[in-house]
Amino acid sequence: MARSDLQDKVALITGGSRSIGAAIAVELAGRGAKVVVNFVSNATAAKDVVRVIESNGGTAISVQADVSEQSDVVTLIDETVKRFERIDILVNNAAMQRRQPFPNVDPIYFHEMFGTNVLGPIMVTQASLPHFPASGGRIINLSSRVSFSGGSGDTVYAATKAAVRRLTRSFAKELGPRNITVNCVAPGMIETEGSADLPPGYRERTLSETPLGRIGQSDDIAAIVGFLASGESRWLTGRTLLADGGKSDYW
Secondary structure (H helix, E strand, O other): OOOOOOOOOEEEEOOOOOHHHHHHHHHHHHOOOEEEEEEOOOHHHHHHHHHHHHHOOOEEEEEEOOOOOHHHHHHHHHHHHHHHOOOOEEEEOOOOOOOOOHHHOOHHHHHHHHHHHHHHHHHHHHHHHHHOOOOOEEEEEEOOOHHHHOOOOOHHHHHHHHHHHHHHHHHHHHHHHHOEEEEEEEEOOEOOHHHHHOOOOHHHHHHHHOOOOOOEOHHHHHHHHHHHHOHHHOOOOOOEEEEOOOOOOOO
16 A cells, blocks of 8 residues: 655655665655655666656656765755755765775775765755754664674775764754654665675675575665654654664674
8 A cells, every 4th residue: 555654745865866775765755755866977867766756656856966065965955945945854875885905995085985975964964954844854864784893895984884873873962952853774785786796705694694584675775764754753863773684793
């Protein structure tokens, strides 16, 4: 049965053109939200997501912006408000994930990763806040399981995603008085375009260690974000939901 718990809400999803971001855009639109699909360079993929949403009776637009660039962030928010007048739901999903062995980490790589994965959510959240209604809203950040466990070649990426979890707590305290809840989802291994770039044996080992016996799908994460965007999550803020099929052996 179709849900309409987000009817006429306005949802902005950064990095919404592919994989988890695209699934989130479709999920929120399916619940009745008007959706802004942000993308960096793949306009075709973003338009495909918009087309899927519209074919199902929803409303969506796509907006190009690099969330690590302040001028792009201003454009993203301006285009969103120009079309929909406000923002009720912000999903900070845009992220750069590029594996780099620790000995090869250099300042350029470091600043690229932190610029997109940490400064990006900060700037987009800052720019969005004046356009949230007085009644409040929802902010959902995307972290990663590696923010708990780390991993070979993921040193800087894991650090950025740990920062996102910390930002979630800080934002929640800051924005609670405005009735804006801020939560975080930390996915485990998800079947995406990047899954093919995993180290040999990683997929098989993850599968064997996951109690639910399968690799996660983008729709699994989108459903959790849908809950966090809804009124059902009204008493939940500052929390990170580790969504990894039960593999949580990071201690």
